[in-house]
Structures are given as structure tokens and as C-alpha cells.
Amino acid sequence: MNGQKPLFWGAIIAQVLGAQVFFWDALPDYQQLTAGGDVVGTPRDFVVAVFGLVLMQSAYWYARRLQPENPVSSSGCVGPFPALCQRGQFLFC
Numbered sequence: 001m002n003g004q005k006p007l008f009w010g011a012i013i014a015q016v017l018g019a020q021v022f023f024w025d026a027l028p029d030y031q032q033l034t035a036g037g038d039v040v041g042t043p044r045d046f047v048v049a050v051f052g053l054v055l056m057q058s059a060y061w062y063a064r065r066l067q068p069e070n071p072v073s074s075s076g077c078v079g080p081f082p083a084l085c086q087r088g089q090f091l092f093c
Contacts, residue, residue, distance in 0.1 A: 022052030
């Protein structure tokens with residue numbers, strides 16, 4: 001992973017940029033909706049939102065591929081349990 005750290009952090013930055021693009025485009029519409037107005041999205045709004053979402057998702061899956069997999073125990077019964085707990089740890093954060 002040491003040689004791939006710049007690629008990994010570049011993907012993390014791309015995820016943040018994708019989120020910024022998405023929220024930059026959607027925030028005025030949200031503010032107008034919460035103020036009681038009607039919002040009609042334009043094709044440009046749709047394209048910008050999809051671009052931000054695609055950027056976030058593609059960077060996420062690329063960064064996930066760069067992370068090393070954790071070794072699983074060779075025990076047939078006990079081995080999958082720690083891996084399951086480790087992947088589900090985000091539920092307790």
C-alpha cells in the first residue's frame with residue numbers, strides 16, 4: 001500500500017470534490033424548498049448532480065480496491081465471524 005498511498009489519497013480527495021459539486025448544485029434548490037417555494041430542476045442541474053455522484057462513487061470504489069484485504073483465519077467455523085464483525089464495525093461508530 002505504501003506505493004499506492006498517493007493514489008489512495010487522490011481518490012479520497014476526488015470523493016470530497018464530488019460531494020462538493022453535488023451539494024453546490026443542490027443546496028440552492030434545497031433552500032428554496034424549505035422556504036416553501038416550488039423548485040423545477042433544469043437539465044443542467046441533473047447533469048451536475050449526476051457528475052458529482054459518479055465522481056464520488058468511482059473514486060470510492062477505486063480507493064476500496066487499493067486497500068489490502070484483511071487475512072481471514074483458516075478455521076472453517078470461526079474464520080468468517082471476525083471478518084463479518086470487522087466489515088460491520090461502521091454500525092457502531
